[in-house]
Amino acid sequence: MTTWRLPKKIYFLPNQDFQTIRIQILFPQPFCEEDIAKRILLPSMLMYLCQQYPTEEEFQKEVQRRYILKLSCDYFCVGRMGFFSFSFVIPTPEALGENILEKQFSLLEQIIYHPKVVDQGFDSFELEREKENLRVQVKNDKNNQKKWNHFRLCELVDDQGLFSACILNHSKQIDKVTPCNLYQYYLDSIYHQTPIIFAMGDISQKYISSILGKYFYPYFSKEVSIDLDYNQFLAPVNSNVQTIHEKSSFHDSSLSLAYKVQDMSESDFVYLNLIQQLLSSLSSRLLAKKLRDELEMIYSCRVQAYFRFGLLMITAYIDRNNKDIIYEKILEVIQELKDVNLIEPLLKNIKERERIQLIRVLDHPAHIFEDFIFQNLKIKQSLEEEYQIIMGIHAQDIAQFIDRLHLDTVYFLEEGSHESI
Amino acid sequence: MNPFESFVLDNGLTVYLYQNSKRHSTFFQFVTLFGAETKDFMLDSEEYHLPDGLAHLLEHYLVECNACGNFLKELGEAQMSTNAYTYYHMTRFYFETVENLEYGIQTLLKGIYSPIFSEENLERIKGPIYQEIRGEENSKFYHARRKILDSLFQKNQFRSILGTVEEVQKISLEEVRLCYQAFYQPKNQFIVVGGNFDKEHVLREIKMFYQTIPFSSSVQVIKKPEPLSVKVKHSTLFFPTGKDYTLLAYKVPLSSFSPKEKVTLDFYIQYFFDMYFRFSSSLYQQLVQEKIITGSIAASSFVLGDFLVILIGAYTDQGRLFEQKVQDTILRLDSFDSVVFDLDKKSTLLEIILREESLSSMILPFVDNISEFQYFYPDTKEDVLAFQYEKFKKMICSLNFKNFSVLTIQNPVEKKKNEL
Numbered sequence: 001m002t003t004w005r006l007p008k009k010i011y012f013l014p015n016q017d018f019q020t021i022r023i024q025i026l027f028p029q030p031f032c033e034e035d036i037a038k039r040i041l042l043p044s045m046l047m048y049l050c051q052q053y054p055t056e057e058e059f060q061k062e063v064q065r066r067y068i069l070k071l072s073c074d075y076f077c078v079g080r081m082g083f084f085s086f087s088f089v090i091p092t093p094e095a096l097g098e099n100i101l102e103k104q105f106s107l108l109e110q111i112i113y114h115p116k117v118v119d120q121g122f123d124s125f126e127l128e129r130e131k132e133n134l135r136v137q138v139k140n141d142k143n144n145q146k147k148w149n150h151f152r153l154c155e156l157v158d159d160q161g162l163f164s165a166c167i168l169n170h171s172k173q174i175d176k177v178t179p180c181n182l183y184q185y186y187l188d189s190i191y192h193q194t195p196i197i198f199a200m201g202d203i204s205q206k207y208i209s210s211i212l213g214k215y216f217y218p219y220f221s222k223e224v225s226i227d228l229d230y231n232q233f234l235a236p237v238n239s240n241v242q243t244i245h246e247k248s249s250f251h252d253s254s255l256s257l258a259y260k261v262q263d264m265s266e267s268d269f270v271y272l273n274l275i276q277q278l279l280s281s282l283s284s285r286l287l288a289k290k291l292r293d294e295l296e297m298i299y300s301c302r303v304q305a306y307f308r309f310g311l312l313m314i315t316a317y318i319d320r321n322n323k324d325i326i327y328e329k330i331l332e333v334i335q336e337l338k339d340v341n342l343i344e345p346l347l348k349n350i351k352e353r354e355r356i357q358l359i360r361v362l363d364h365p366a367h368i369f370e371d372f373i374f375q376n377l378k379i380k381q382s383l384e385e386e387y388q389i390i391m392g393i394h395a396q397d398i399a400q401f402i403d404r405l406h407l408d409t410v411y412f413l414e415e416g417s418h419e420s421i
Numbered sequence: 422m423n424p425f426e427s428f429v430l431d432n433g434l435t436v437y438l439y440q441n442s443k444r445h446s447t448f449f450q451f452v453t454l455f456g457a458e459t460k461d462f463m464l465d466s467e468e469y470h471l472p473d474g475l476a477h478l479l480e481h482y483l484v485e486c487n488a489c490g491n492f493l494k495e496l497g498e499a500q501m502s503t504n505a506y507t508y509y510h511m512t513r514f515y516f517e518t519v520e521n522l523e524y525g526i527q528t529l530l531k532g533i534y535s536p537i538f539s540e541e542n543l544e545r546i547k548g549p550i551y552q553e554i555r556g557e558e559n560s561k562f563y564h565a566r567r568k569i570l571d572s573l574f575q576k577n578q579f580r581s582i583l584g585t586v587e588e589v590q591k592i593s594l595e596e597v598r599l600c601y602q603a604f605y606q607p608k609n610q611f612i613v614v615g616g617n618f619d620k621e622h623v624l625r626e627i628k629m630f631y632q633t634i635p636f637s638s639s640v641q642v643i644k645k646p647e648p649l650s651v652k653v654k655h656s657t658l659f660f661p662t663g664k665d666y667t668l669l670a671y672k673v674p675l676s677s678f679s680p681k682e683k684v685t686l687d688f689y690i691q692y693f694f695d696m697y698f699r700f701s702s703s704l705y706q707q708l709v710q711e712k713i714i715t716g717s718i719a720a721s722s723f724v725l726g727d728f729l730v731i732l733i734g735a736y737t738d739q740g741r742l743f744e745q746k747v748q749d750t751i752l753r754l755d756s757f758d759s760v761v762f763d764l765d766k767k768s769t770l771l772e773i774i775l776r777e778e779s780l781s782s783m784i785l786p787f788v789d790n791i792s793e794f795q796y797f798y799p800d801t802k803e804d805v806l807a808f809q810y811e812k813f814k815k816m817i818c819s820l821n822f823k824n825f826s827v828l829t830i831q832n833p834v835e836k837k838k839n840e841l
Contacts, residue, residue, distance in 0.1 A: 019774070019775055019778060020775065020778065048700075055706075056700040057701045057706065059700075060699075061701065061760070061761075061764060064764040064768055065764060069775070091771060095774055129709065129715040129716075132715040135663075136664045136716070137663065139662075140662065142663075143661040143662065143663065251558040252552070252556050252558070281497075282496075282502070282503065283497060283500060285494065285497065292549050293491070296546075296549060297548060298549060299549045299550070299552035299553040299556060300552075300553075300556075317556055318552070319551075349498060353500045356519055359446075360445065360446055360517075362445045363444050363445050363446050363780065
C-alpha cells in the first residue's frame with residue numbers, strides 16, 4: 001500500500017459551457033466497520049441545520065435565499081479508502097444576475113464547520129429521529145427484492161468482510177450512536193481533517209481560489225495524505241462453485257452468478273469493463289439477446305463490475321420455473337466471449353461507443369467534474385486515457401481473460417407464494 | 422433562451438425544433454398522445470373499451486415487431502442512447518446521438534410506422550412484460566397506487582400503466598391493431614428535436630419520410646362522466662413495510678381550468694406543498710415535535726382525466742392522527758406564506774434559466790406541457806415573472822379538497838393479528 005501526499009491547493013477545472021459552478025469538498029476517511037451507522041447518520045446532522053440556522057425551516061429558507069441548487073453530503077468508498085463528500089452546485093453570477101458567491105460559500109462553511117451542537121453533542125431530538133428513519137430504511141431494504149438480493153450476494157462472495165459491510169448487517173450499531181459519540185466522530189473525520197477541494201465552472205481560477213481560500217484555508221491545518229488502499233481483490237470462497245438457494249416472500253425470483261478474477265491486477269480493469277459492456281451495453285446486449293430476444297424470459301438483467309474487488313456479478317430477474325434454462329444460457333453467453341469471430345465486431349462497436357461517449361460526456365457537467373475528481377485522486381484514469389487503452393485491446397485478449405474468470409457463487413432467491421392483493 | 426420553432430406538416434403532425442449550438446448531442450423525441458389512461462374511444466362509429474396495460478404493450482410491440490426489426494436495438498448498436506416509455510397521457514420513443522442523426526430519424530420512424538401484426542409476435546413480447554409486472558409487484562407503492570385509484574374513481578377504470586399479468590394475458594391482437602390504427606396517426610403525434618443539428622436538413626428528412634406514409638382514420642376518446650365523490654373512503658393494504666404508511670389522496674376537479682392555468686397550477690401546487698407539508702410548514706414541525714412522524718411528508722400530484730390527484734403520505738404509527746392533522750390543515754388553508762412564495766418563485770425562475778444546461782431538462786417539461794396539459798408552449802421566464810402571491814392563494818383556495826380517500830399500508834403480520 002502506498003501513501004500519497006496531496007499538494008495543498010484547490011483543484012480547479014475551467015469550463016465555459018455551463019451556467020453553474022460545482023464544488024466538491026472531500027475528507028478522506030478510511031473505511032471502518034465499526035462506524036457504518038455513524039457515517040450514515042452524520043450527513044443528516046449537517047445537512048438540515050447548523051449553528052446559525054438551527055431549525056430545518058430556517059436552514060431550508062437560507063439555502064433557497066442563497067440560490068443553492070444542490071447541497072448534499074455522502075460517503076463513498078474505493079476499496080478500503082473512503083471519503084466524506086460535500087457537493088455544492090450554484091449558478092454563475094452571470095446566470096443569476098448578481099454576485100453572491102461570498103454569501104453562498106459562507107453558508108457552505110457554516111454547514112461543514114459550524115453544526116448545531118449542544119453540550120459537546122449533536123441535537124439529541126434530531127438524532128433520535130434520524131436513527132428511527134434509518135431503522136425504517138433498513139426494514140424497507142430487507143423488503144426490497146433488488147436490494148436484498150444484492151446484499152445477500154455480496155455477503156456470499158465476501159471473504160474479507162469489507163465488500164458486504166453495510167447497515168443491513170450492522171443495524172445494531174444504530175442503537176449505540178449517541179449525540180456525543182457522533183459529534184466526536186465528526187470532529188475526528190471532518191473538523192480536524194484537511195479538506196481536498198475541487199471546483200469547476202465558468203469563473204476565473206484566481207477569483208474562485210481567493211473566495212474558497214477565505215472560507216476554507218483556515219482549515220488547511222495539515223497536509224492531506226491518502227492511503228492508496230483502493231484494491232481489495234477477493235479470493236474464491238471455495239475451490240468449487242458455491243450454490244445457494246434461498247426462499248423469500250418476494251413476488252419475483254432472481255438468479256445471480258458471481259465471477260472472480262484469478263490473479264487480478266489493475267491492468268485487468270479494462271477487461272472487466274469490456275466484458276461488462278459486451279454483456280449489457282446497448283452496442284452489443286449479449287445477455288439481453290439470449291435471455292430476452294431469444295428466450296423471452298426476462299425483462300431486464302443487471303451486470304455489475306467491481307474493479308477494485310476483481311468481481312463480476314450478473315443478476316437476472318426471472319420466473320422460478322425458468323431458473324435452470326436461464327442458468328445454462330448465462331454460462332453459454334460467458335463461453336461465447338471466447339469466440340473471437342463473434343466478439344471482434346462487437347468489440348469494434350464498443351470502441352466506437354467509447355469514442356462517441358468522449359463527445360457525449362461534454363454535455364454532462366456532473367460527469368466531467370466526476371472524471372476530473374477521480375483522476376486527481378488516482379481512483380481512475382481519465383475517459384480519454386481509458387479510451388486509448390480500450391483501443392489497444394483485441395478479441396483474442398478478451399478470450400484469454402475469460403479463462404481467468406472463475407464462477408464463484410450461484411445464488412437463487414426464490415419467490416414466495418403470496419395471496420392476491 | 423433559444424426558441425422552440427414549430428412546423429405543422431400537411432398530415433397534421435407537428436414538429437418542434439430547439440437548437441442549441443453549445444451542446445454536442447441531439448435529442449429526438451417522438452410522442453404519440455396515447456397513454457395508459459386512455460381506455461375508451463370511438464373509431465368509425467364503433468365504441469371500444471380497453472384493459473389496463475394496452476398502451477404499454479403497444480409500445481413494446483412497436484419497438485420489437487416491425488419491418489425493420491427491434492429499432493431500439495438498431496439505434497443502440499449505432500451508439501445512440503435510446504429507450505421508450507409509456508406514461509398516463511402519452512407514449513414516448515427517443516434517442517440521443519452525437520452523429521448519424523438522419524439514420525436515427527429514419528430508423529425510429531420506419532420502425533413505428535411498419536408494425537407487423539401477428540399472434541406469434543404478440544405472444545413473443547408478452548413474456549418480458551409479465552416479468553416487468555412481476556418486478557413492479559414487489560413494490561408496496563405500486564400496489565398502493567393501484568388501490569388508491571380504485572378507491573378514488575368510480576367510472577374511470579384506469580389503475581396502472583403496466584396492467585396485471587392477467588389483464589395482459591387477455592389482450593388480443595385485434596385490440597393491439599385497433600389501438601395502433603386509432604392513435605398512431607400524425608394528427609395525434611408530435612416530434613421534438615433539440616440540440617446541435619441542421620434545422621433545414623432535419624425538417625426535410627422528416628417531411629420526406631411522411632410523404633411515403635399514408636394515413637387515415639379519426640378517433641374520438643370517450644370521457645365518461647366521473648362523479649366528484651370517491652368510491653371508498655378508507656382502505657388498508659397489507660404488504661411488507663418497514664413501518665406503517667398512511668396516504669391521503671385528494672380528488673380535485675380540474676375541468677374549469679384552461680391549459681395555461683393547469684401549467685401554472687403545476688408550479689403553484691409545488692409552492693403549496695412547500696408551505697403546507699414540507700420543512701417550512703407548521704404542520705410538518707408539529708407532527709415532528711409530537712412524534713407522529715420522524716421522516717418527511719411526501720407530497721406529489723398528477724393529472725388523471727379531469728382531476729388532479731394530490732397524494733400526501735408519511736411513515737407513521739399514528740395513521741388516524743396523521744390523517745386528522747393533514748385534513749384539518751387542508752380544510753383551514755391558513756398557512757399561506759409570502760416569504761416561501763417569493764423564495765419558490767425565485768427558485769423556479771432560476772430553474773427555467775438553467776434548463777439550457779441540459780437538453781432533457783429543456784425538452785421534457787415542454788413535452789409534458791403538451792401531453793399532460795394540452796399547452797403547446799415551453800415555460801418561459803416571463804411566465805414565472807407573472808406569478809403573483811394573491812393569484813396563487815386564489816388558485817389554491819379555488820381547489821375543491823372535499824373528496825379524498827385514505828389508504829394505510831400495514832405489514833401482513835398486522836392483518837393476522839386483526840384476524841385473531
